[in-house]
Amino acid sequence: xxxxxxxxxxxxxxxxxxxxxxxxxxxxxxxxxxxxxxxxxxxxxxxxxxxxxxxxxxxxxxxxxxxxxxxxxxxxxxxxxxxxxxxxxxxxxxxxxxxxxxxxxxxxxxxxxxxxxxxxxxxxxxxxxxxxxxxxxxxxxxxxxxxxxxxxxxxxxxxxxxxxxxxxxxxxxxxxxxxxxxxxxxxxxxxxxxxxxxxxxxxxxxxxxxxxxxxxxxxxxxxxxxxxxxxxxxxxxxxxxxxxxxxxxxxxxxxxxxxxxxxxxxxxxxxxxxxxxxxxxxxxxxxxxxxxxxxxxxxxxxxxxxxxxxxxxxxxxxxxxxxxxxxxxxxxxxxxxxxxxxxxxxxxxxxxxxxxxxxxxxxxxxxxxxxxxxxxxxxxxxxxxxxxxxxxxxxxxxxxxxxxxxxxxxxxxxxxxxxxxxxxxxxxxxxxxxxxxxxxxxxxxxxxxxxxxxxxxxxxxxxxxxxxxxxxxxxxxxxxxxxxxxxxxxxxxxxxxxxxxxxxxxxxxxxxxxxxxxxxxxxxxxxxxxxxxxxxxxxxxxxxxxxxxxxxxxxxxxxxxxxxxxxxxxxxxxxxxxxxxxxxxxx
DNA sequence: CATCCTTTGAAGAGG
DNA sequence: CCTCTTCAAAGGATG
Numbered sequence: 017x018x019x020x021x022x023x024x025x026x027x028x029x030x031x032x033x034x035x036x037x038x039x040x041x042x043x044x045x046x047x048x049x050x051x052x053x054x055x056x057x058x059x060x061x062x063x064x065x066x067x068x069x070x071x072x073x074x075x076x077x078x079x080x081x082x083x084x085x086x087x088x089x090x091x092x093x094x095x096x097x098x099x100x101x102x103x104x105x106x107x108x109x110x111x112x113x114x115x116x117x118x119x120x121x122x123x124x125x126x127x128x129x130x131x132x133x134x135x136x137x138x139x140x141x142x143x144x145x146x147x148x149x150x151x152x153x154x155x156x157x158x159x160x161x162x163x164x165x166x167x168x169x170x171x172x173x174x175x176x177x178x179x180x181x182x183x184x185x186x187x188x189x190x191x192x193x194x195x196x197x198x199x200x201x202x203x204x205x206x207x208x209x210x211x212x213x214x215x216x217x218x219x220x221x222x223x224x225x226x227x228x229x230x231x232x233x234x235x236x237x238x239x240x241x242x243x244x245x246x247x248x249x250x251x252x253x254x255x256x257x258x259x260x261x262x263x264x265x266x267x268x269x270x271x272x273x274x275x276x277x278x279x280x281x282x283x284x285x286x287x288x289x290x291x292x293x294x295x296x297x298x299x300x301x302x303x304x305x306x307x308x309x310x311x312x313x314x315x316x317x318x319x320x321x322x323x324x325x326x327x328x329x330x331x332x333x334x335x336x337x338x339x340x341x342x343x344x345x346x347x348x349x350x351x352x353x354x355x356x357x358x359x360x361x362x363x364x365x366x367x368x369x370x371x372x373x374x375x376x377x378x379x380x381x382x383x384x385x386x387x388x389x390x391x392x393x394x395x396x397x398x399x400x401x402x403x404x405x406x407x408x409x410x411x412x413x414x415x416x417x418x419x420x421x422x423x424x425x426x427x428x429x430x431x432x433x434x435x436x437x438x439x440x441x442x443x444x445x446x447x448x449x450x451x452x453x454x455x456x457x458x459x460x461x462x463x464x465x466x467x468x469x470x471x472x473x474x475x476x477x478x479x480x481x482x483x484x485x486x487x488x489x490x491x492x493x494x495x496x497x498x499x500x501x502x503x504x505x506x507x508x509x510x511x512x513x514x515x516x517x518x519x520x521x522x523x524x525x526x527x528x529x530x531x532x533x534x535x536x537x538x539x540x541x542x543x544x545x546x547x548x549x550x551x552x553x554x555x556x557x558x559x560x561x562x563x564x565x566x567x568x569x570x571x572x573x574x575x576x577x578x579x580x581x582x583x584x585x586x587x588x589x590x591x592x593x594x595x596x597x598x599x600x601x602x603x
Numbered sequence: 604c605a606t607c608c609t610t611t612g613a614a615g616a617g618g
Numbered sequence: 619c620c621t622c623t624t625c626a627a628a629g630g631a632t633g
Contacts, residue, residue, distance in 0.1 A: 373609075
């Protein structure tokens, strides 16, 4: 993971950033699997594409026409998105461009292209096109806001720091660039990038000198501020406002807080597009628009007496109460970040629209990611948390408790019984499409294990890459979450790892006593979850059945009883594609 | 319109 | 220390 360090001294993350998630040996194992998995995935995707959308392969360039010139102010997100979707489809038809990325998770790989995705003639470069859509989700950069921090101590010299650029070759962490890009994008539209600032090769603005600041979150507060993001058209309007801000502007609870470059960039990266997009000026420079803050309007605050509008521009001395007002969201964790990035891609790849289903896929993909890739997200998440803590020192996750009205009915013992009958009754079989499905050597557990020494740990001890840890590569482990209550899966020794609610239990081959499980799991591409009880932890089972139709036929297999399913899937595995099959054996 | 569903991860609460 | 619970995103489905 040397490369990670490549950035060089960044206090924020340099050292800890480099955390290895697994033992070398494991790594190898995993990588090997990954490779094969990728292959499978590719195949699957191809087939999926071919069958699902049978358009004759259209030229990729076709899409380009649709996408004339980036007109941030004019283009509506919707439109852009449509275009992209279409483009995506075409791409798929064309031959599955998605194959190209070795790492499925590489959302931002061709950043350089992204910087200037358009060819001289206005056509979108293939690469750009390929990755663009993957990236867009993250493009929600705030243009102005981001950098808004007039107070920011670090203006100019930091502004162009895009360390990543330094790496000629694509690094797994490349995606991080996105964040970096965010900062520069707004300020420097692709078309207008100054040569000297750009990396000749990548086209990305280069960093004059690396500073101690995190390379991944460089930013130039001052510079970017007011320019709308060039890619604004591509930015989702309402899409993931990770942290939304109050309409009138964001009142920063901690005005005194000085953002460093990394923070700023981070903020900018997460800044909701809709906040800034068309009206860059809307935000005052004084406000630090941190995405984490949600206006009461958006999220009801319990006490919500203050309306965003009320303190729109003048934060006034309301202070404490007020401070609390805005709903400060939790910082996203690695997986959430990953989801944000990849969701669009997944959605594009399949017809599924339900988030629940998508999330399942994403979860699998997550597991199939290489350590490096995951590391990237863990790192981002770590920074997010860091930034978040800096921005909202007093904030506690507990603050948000109860904000959500509903409580996931969590399960647990009792729920099993009642849920069973009640809502979970949807017998459904969910087939997860193409994702790599590598059996995720790292099961849910594994992923945690993978996680860099746990962010916190990483933070604390950067030096310790914590590779080793347990993540014993459980090659055979299933990614699925078997019903823990089910006797059959009792083997799940520690479902707890993550959360009971989510009950991500993983079965490791080693531990697993279930022959079935292991056997089926042995195949990388299959994952099967069975839920016997209706309790919420249904593994991959969706309580609400997802229409088969939504999935590609090739991916579908008839619902069947447990073993049948198993067999079936097993069979399918070899025959065709990996699909994860979930059955509900309940009855 | 509110909540569910689903995923992983982080963090808080409680034992 | 361990377990359990909540919340973070997202968007179709459901009540």
